Amino acid sequence: MANYNRVFVLVVDSLGIGAMPDSHKFGDHGVNTLQHISQSVEDFHIPNLQKLGLANLIPLKQVEAIEKPMAYYGILAEKSNGKDTMTGHWEMMGLEITTPFQTFTDTGFPPELIQQLEERCGRKIIGNKSASGTEILEELAEEEIATGHMIVYTSADSVLQICGNEETFGLEELYRCCEIARELTMKDEWKVGRVIARPYVGKKKGEFKRTSNRHDYALKPYGKTALDALKEAGLDVISVGKIKDIFDGEGITKAHKSQSSVHGMEQTIEIADTDFKGLCYVNLVDFDALWGHRRDPAGYAKELEKFDEKLGIFLEHLKEEDLLIITADHGNDPTYTGTDHTREKVPFIAYSRQLTTPEFLGELDTFAVVGCTVTDVFGVAMPENTIGESVLSRLN
DSSP states (O other): OOOOOOEEEEETTTOSSSSOOGGGGTTOOOHHHHHHHHHOOOOOOOOOHHHTTTGGGGOOOOOOOSSSSEEEEEEOOOSSSSSSSSHHHHHHHHHOOOOOOOOOOTTOHHHHHHHHHHHTSSSSSEEEEEOOOHHHHHHHHHHHHHHHEEEEOSSSEEEEEEEEETTTTTTHHHHHHHHHHHHHTTTTGGSEEEEEEEEEOOOOOOTTTTOTTTTEEEOOSSSSSSSHHHHHTTTTEEETHHHHTTTTTTSSSEEEEOOSSSHHHHHHHHHHOHHHHOEEEEEEEHIIIIIIITOOHHHHHHHHHHHHEEEEHHHHHHHTTEEEEEEEBBBOOOOOSSOOOOOOOEEEEEEOOOSSSOOEEEEEEEEHHHHHHHHHTTTOOOOOOOOOOOOGGGOO
């Protein structure tokens, strides 16, 4: 069996590869993020992902399957009850979510919560509905700037989001209000998975743009995860992007905040040139935030091409004792109705220079394969009450 000193897990946020058998229960019919992107654009070139076997998982219009991929490739099904970021990542690291996080998509937040949030923050709340981040700014940002009111909104996810103009509202004030919101939404009846600070710049319609100073205030995982097991074993657990926020810092030894998915890959390439032993866990969010939710398959395709280019550079920086895993946390089919995530299976790609006989791993029944395989690499036991099995013994 191969021996590894470092594992890199790259989460291509929302890169689903086909509907789960129960996707209709979540309102998703016939969804397939990657396949529909391929069918929606004239040009689509992802040669490095192609070499690793991505096109061998599902038929793609623009990208052919190859006879001998460089990597092991398989399909992961979601065991948990949900299709959101936290559910996907928590399951990836061993936790099964049986009760979905609270959502307020259809109703907005209850009057009692809004009243308490207004009183504690000292600001009138506007919005209080489900909306896309760009649409809510076009509708209400000018009013917020003029009056000092506070935009609160949600989505199909379990989130309470607060917008704040960096010049007029101020980042520190935005973070203060989000911390209050997080405290209030710890009540069971209001408990959302994340409170998200959504800072933006601009002064009038058509100019508003969200910035990279976003901050997520997540719930702590309900139990220990693979990240905790690795950290407690004295290994490095380095996060890139919003991983630290998703796990509320639990199990993380060092964190890097990214300005974009391209920047996240650049950070990961730099990390590959440093000495560490353990896990580098990367979330690349732009696929989801910029293109999936905005239902823009062409933008999604271009973002995948940018990722593929950086991936080619990253592969050159991998060492003999490195293992790379590429996966996703849910789907977000940009050709589907609405703006919500889609409940889908996700890819599992495992590559190392030590692997000699890559093959199809089949369909596996949980995202937790990722965390179980990572801990197995280092001979670390998964925490109690976690799920999943390692596929390390099959990688040779």
